[in-house]
Amino acid sequence: MSDCCESRPTKIQRVGEEEAKNISETHVGVENKVATRGENEALQGVQPFGSSRYSDFLSNVSNFKIIESTLREGEQFANAFFDTETKIRIAKALDEFGVDCIELTSPAASEQSRKDCEAICKLGLKAKVITHIRCHMDDARIAVETGVDGVDVVMGTSKFLREYSHGKDMTYITKKAVEVINFVKSKGIEIRFSTEDSFRSDLVDLLSIYQVVDKVGVNRVGVADTVGVANPRQVYDLVRTLRGVVGCDIECHFHNDTGCAIANAYTALEAGATHVDTSVLGIGERNGIPSLGGFIARMYAADRDYVMSKYNLKALRDVENIVADAVQVQIPFNNYVTGYCAFTHKAGIHAKAILANPSTYEILKPEDFGMSRYVSIGHRLTGWNAVKSRAQQLGLDLTDDQVKAATNRIKVMADIKDQTMEDVDAILHVFSRGIKAGVDVTHDAVFEKLLEQHNVARPESITDGTN
Numbered sequence: 001m002s003d004c005c006e007s008r009p010t011k012i013q014r015v016g017e018e019e020a021k022n023i024s025e026t027h028v029g030v031e032n033k034v035a036t037r038g039e040n041e042a043l044q045g046v047q048p049f050g051s052s053r054y055s056d057f058l059s060n061v062s063n064f065k066i067i068e069s070t071l072r073e074g075e076q077f078a079n080a081f082f083d084t085e086t087k088i089r090i091a092k093a094l095d096e097f098g099v100d101c102i103e104l105t106s107p108a109a110s111e112q113s114r115k116d117c118e119a120i121c122k123l124g125l126k127a128k129v130i131t132h133i134r135c136h137m138d139d140a141r142i143a144v145e146t147g148v149d150g151v152d153v154v155m156g157t158s159k160f161l162r163e164y165s166h167g168k169d170m171t172y173i174t175k176k177a178v179e180v181i182n183f184v185k186s187k188g189i190e191i192r193f194s195t196e197d198s199f200r201s202d203l204v205d206l207l208s209i210y211q212v213v214d215k216v217g218v219n220r221v222g223v224a225d226t227v228g229v230a231n232p233r234q235v236y237d238l239v240r241t242l243r244g245v246v247g248c249d250i251e252c253h254f255h256n257d258t259g260c261a262i263a264n265a266y267t268a269l270e271a272g273a274t275h276v277d278t279s280v281l282g283i284g285e286r287n288g289i290p291s292l293g294g295f296i297a298r299m300y301a302a303d304r305d306y307v308m309s310k311y312n313l314k315a316l317r318d319v320e321n322i323v324a325d326a327v328q329v330q331i332p333f334n335n336y337v338t339g340y341c342a343f344t345h346k347a348g349i350h351a352k353a354i355l356a357n358p359s360t361y362e363i364l365k366p367e368d369f370g371m372s373r374y375v376s377i378g379h380r381l382t383g384w385n386a387v388k389s390r391a392q393q394l395g396l397d398l399t400d401d402q403v404k405a406a407t408n409r410i411k412v413m414a415d416i417k418d419q420t421m422e423d424v425d426a427i428l429h430v431f432s433r434g435i436k437a438g439v440d441v442t443h444d445a446v447f448e449k450l451l452e453q454h455n456v457a458r459p460e461s462i463t464d465g466t467n
């Protein structure tokens with residue numbers, strides 16, 4: 001299931017960056033002006049939708065850290081069972097990508113979880129290795145012995161959890177938090193304190209406990225939308241308020257039950273959060289949290305230079321393939337960046353503009369992620385500019401009028417069924433040969449006869465390996 005984009009149907013035409021640039025240079029008049037401006041922008045690294053329109057002193061959109069939780073939150077995904085070898089492979093791939101922290105399942109969860117935590121700590125990764133435990137001294141004692149760089153503790157503060165889960169009041173929760181934080185700090189490692197279900201907790205309770213743990217010297221406080229109920233505006237309000245109350249870092253954890261996880265993460269950074277939790281493909285409890293790839297795409301659109309300087313974007317596909325294989329899912333067709341249609345252009349008007357300047361319809365540059373752009377041309381929505389580009393690739397010398405006639409023929413045939421790239425190539429070869437022979441290839445009967453002859457005579461010779 002890996003390498004989804006290299007096994008594309010043959011009706012898709014691949015257009016390289018260099019090639020698109022060359023094509024744009026052959027255009028004239030207005031088109032040429034647009035292409036030139038586009039190239040200049042690309043040379044200067046200007047993004048069409050650039051960074052924020054206004055600078056905001058709170059915003060960490062250009063200065064954030066990723067806490068990658070595939071090996072903690074992701075282990076709570078329905079299909080996930082990671083053996084030691086798989087965990088190590090995933091941890092190394094995440095490290096290769098450049099995530100800031102790798103979060104692991106609590107070593108108190110099981111004996112194997114504890115051993116795996118120790119094994120990953122010994123890998124000598126560049127990323128910090130942290131583990132996620134309940135706000136409990138028993139768990140904390142086990143965690144600090146594993147060799148982790150930090151411990152994330154979590155405690156439910158919503159009235160639902162206080163009533164139906166642990167049954168403790170805020171005084172007890174605060175006292176427990178301070179005890180665990182002091183203990184972990186005494187071991188010289190990082191400590192984060194997070195509430196659970198923060199958006200359904202009482203705001204005064206939340207701010208009170210965050211203020212206390214900040215004074216005790218916690219490294220980060222965490223806000224968690226455990227149930228996926230929050231929307232970006234609520235996130236902005238809560239994180240901005242919290243930013244005014246604590247001096248430490250702020251981590252955010254958003255579930256995607258209602259489709260806001262990535263937007264919430266982005267908004268949290270705008271409001272002053274410093275760390276965002278992700279998982280590969282978004283796997284986690286229920287339908288998960290922000291996917292690493294989707295979050296990265298969002299941040300790239302905001303600040304390409306920062307994202308590219310910090311993360312190895314070309315490693316994204318590998319880490320996704322490793323995780324998809326491990327949990328036995330397919331990469332979704334519409335996945336951010338790596339979905340098979342993420343960089344496929346179909347409508348004729350899009351294809352024309354993309355060939356002139358890819359920025360017209362792309363906010364992400366596929367080559368930055370080690371991906372390729374495709375222009376699909378064998379369908380009824382195709383346009384002659386894309387067909388002309390294919391004819392040039394095949395080395396066929398057709399005038400614009402001849403290409404337009406060939407395009408009409410493709411549309412007629414695509415009205416019956418989508419045409420593969422081989423079908424499109426055959427039409428172009430027949431046009432080229434027929435024109436050279438001086439026959440009227442726009443005549444139905446003539447064309448059909450030539451096409452039949454072509455397909456019988458040279459069934460294997462009509463592709464050039466660029467499919």
Ligand SMILES: [Zn+2]
Nearest residue numbers: 073226284285
């Ligand atoms: Zn979660």
